Amino acid sequence: MKELVGCCSNCKKEIYCLDGFLNGVHTDAKELYCFDCYERQEKPEKNPQS
Numbered sequence: 001m002k003e004l005v006g007c008c009s010n011c012k013k014e015i016y017c018l019d020g021f022l023n024g025v026h027t028d029a030k031e032l033y034c035f036d037c038y039e040r041q042e043k044p045e046k047n048p049q050s
């Protein structure tokens with residue numbers, strides 16, 4: 001089963017729920033992000049602005 005949950009708040013990619021597994025991350029602020037954007041947000045120290 002594949003259910004459209006919403007779109008990534010950053011890149012607008014569609015986020016689906018696949019057999020109960022969310023294809024992204026729901027934050028405490030009720031925002032939805034794909035894994036790529038979420039990881040970029042969570043680890044800013046790994047992406048120095050050089």
Ligand SMILES: [Zn+2]
Nearest residue numbers: 008011034037
């Ligand atoms: Zn995204």
